[in-house]
Amino acid sequence: MKNTYLQISQMITGALVAILLAIHIAAQQSYVVLGLLGIKVADPTTWVSMMERAHQGSWVGIYIALLAFGLFHALNGLRNILLETNLSASAMRILTGCLIAFGVIFLILGTYTPIALFSSYR
Amino acid sequence: MSDKGPHQNYLGMRGWIWAGNYKLERYLYLLHRITGLGLLLFGLFHLTATTIFRAQGEAVWTSTISFLDNPLFRVGEFLVVAAFSYHAINGLRLIIQELGFALGKPVPPIYPFTDAIRRKRAWTLVILAAIMVLAVAFFIDFTVRGWG
Numbered sequence: 001m002k003n004t005y006l007q008i009s010q011m012i013t014g015a016l017v018a019i020l021l022a023i024h025i026a027a028q029q030s031y032v033v034l035g036l037l038g039i040k041v042a043d044p045t046t047w048v049s050m051m052e053r054a055h056q057g058s059w060v061g062i063y064i065a066l067l068a069f070g071l072f073h074a075l076n077g078l079r080n081i082l083l084e085t086n087l088s089a090s091a092m093r094i095l096t097g098c099l100i101a102f103g104v105i106f107l108i109l110g111t112y113t114p115i116a117l118f119s120s121y122r
Numbered sequence: 123m124s125d126k127g128p129h130q131n132y133l134g135m136r137g138w139i140w141a142g143n144y145k146l147e148r149y150l151y152l153l154h155r156i157t158g159l160g161l162l163l164f165g166l167f168h169l170t171a172t173t174i175f176r177a178q179g180e181a182v183w184t185s186t187i188s189f190l191d192n193p194l195f196r197v198g199e200f201l202v203v204a205a206f207s208y209h210a211i212n213g214l215r216l217i218i219q220e221l222g223f224a225l226g227k228p229v230p231p232i233y234p235f236t237d238a239i240r241r242k243r244a245w246t247l248v249i250l251a252a253i254m255v256l257a258v259a260f261f262i263d264f265t266v267r268g269w270g
Contacts, residue, residue: 011217011220014213014217015213015214015217018210018213018214021206021210022210025203025206029203032263036262045187046184046187047180047183047184050176050183067169070165074158074161074162074165075162077155077158077162078159078162081135081155081159084131084134084135084137085134085135086131086134106166106169109169109173109174110169110173112173112177113172113173113176113177116177117176
């Protein structure tokens with residue numbers, strides 16, 4: 001039953017990541033397309049532009065949600081691949097624990113910076 | 123009494139490449155996994171760059187961005203977008219089929235048989251179209267911004 005819930009969660013997080021990542025990529029690359037149409041938009045990778053987004057709650061929310069859903073989708077996908085390597089049940093439990101620990105560390109690392117930047121502005 | 127337990131995965135990951143009569147969908151699935159692993163690696167690199175370097179202030183951020191602004195990383199950037207596009211579109215197809223849609227009606231195997239490649243030609247065209255769009259976007263971007 002656990003694997004069924006994980007599979008459903010994998011599909012749901014996959015759809016959410018696709019939507020959030022499409023927003024992120026569009027925001028980062030639209031200035032090239034708009035530039036072709038003669039519309040001048042600031043390069044989103046500059047410090048000023050990046051800090052503007054870091055001070056907007058909606059962007060901080062999108063980044064943290066993308067990170068959380070993306071980490072779950074990626075690490076659960078990696079676990080699905082590792083399940084095919086014919087590891088023993090105990091080895092698989094250890095690997096699952098390592099993946100969870102890895103995900104938690106990267107979640108803390110990834111959420112700290114946007115929250116710290118957002119808090120410093122307010 | 124016959125053994126009714128699950129079959130062992132004797133081939134392991136080698137079975138991804140070849141285990142007999144694989145059809146096009148199986149290779150789409152293989153590419154889905156490869157692009158997924160690639161996106162995971164890029165995601166970790168991207169996360170490190172946008173947290174550790176960003177937290178160190180404007181000077182470090184600007185030097186990181188200027189270091190990454192070279193043809194090698196830009197080709198990599200386009201590969202990431204291509205991998206994401208493929209992974210998302212194929213993932214959507216897998217979700218639709220998992221929910222029981224777009225599977226087609228089952229038909230009895232009557233001679234002459236239609237091979238899988240012909241049946242999946244529509245999907246092949248969609249994938250080729252997506253690759254062509256990305257290739258055009260790639261060259262337009264290089265024309266606008268140059269190689270530098």
